[in-house]
Amino acid sequence: MSRAESAADPAPVFAALGDATRLRLVTRLSDGEPRSITQLTGGLGLTRQGVTKHLRVLEEAGLVSSIRIGRESRFAFTPEPVARARSYLDTVSLQWDDALGRLQHFVEGEPDMEQARKPGRRTDMKQDTVTAAGAKRRARSPGAAVDRTARKRQRRG
């Protein structure tokens, strides 16, 4: 049986899927139909033992569950850990969106979001862009950049 507890953690899921053979096994099982090791071994160019080993890794990560029918084990795909791992990545992704949004406000000359809400922001930004591109070509000295920032602060002050 799959280990529900371990499946709550996405790291083993990423690790388990970071292998071409295991990914192919999961793809084969993704239609929801349970299959025997014999059925899964065909066309993979691996021994039965090799496939069994990979299936165990997938089982550890909660990605497949095994059911014993008579003398034979059948393996079925369990989609929940993938959904959880994806949701985890989505969260991290949103955190980066958030941080990059703040970076954008920061370097485009908006000290905070209150400032960003003020009308006329777009126009200001366009002017800054032209100046910025020119300044970049003229000089790379840190002093030039500081001067520019200082000027902008005064303007906004």
Added chain:
Amino acid sequence: MQDRIEKTIELKAPVDRVWRALTDHEEFGQWFRARLDGPFRVGEVSRGHITHPGYEHFRWQATVQAMEPERLFSFTWCPYSDNPDADYSREPTTLVEFRLEPIAGGTRLSICESGFSSLPDDPRRIEALRMNTEGWDAQAKYIAAHVEG
């Protein structure tokens, strides 16, 4: 499944400005919402704490991997360092890479965070990262509205 997150954003600011916002530890702290103890140096550990509301108990700890002026800034970090007494320096980390490229009118910034499969299998920490998903959601939408609006 992909083991990384990649983002690209075009900033209306010159490369040197963006570089400074990324690599000056005080400027970095302002937008990232962290208070860092000292400057970034390649190969050295940067320490501090997160100042993001609700996340103040998280520590900031990263090891600077590369600083190629105006091109690449990268560090490895433990994004779940919520225990102030624990030593995270030997824990597995993810790698965060910022790549800068000048474009007409500003800078293209690409960020890539990779290595999620090596994170420790401690569900409590992962849970910590996942908490307040709704809060992050709202924040991201709020910012998107300003950026696109």
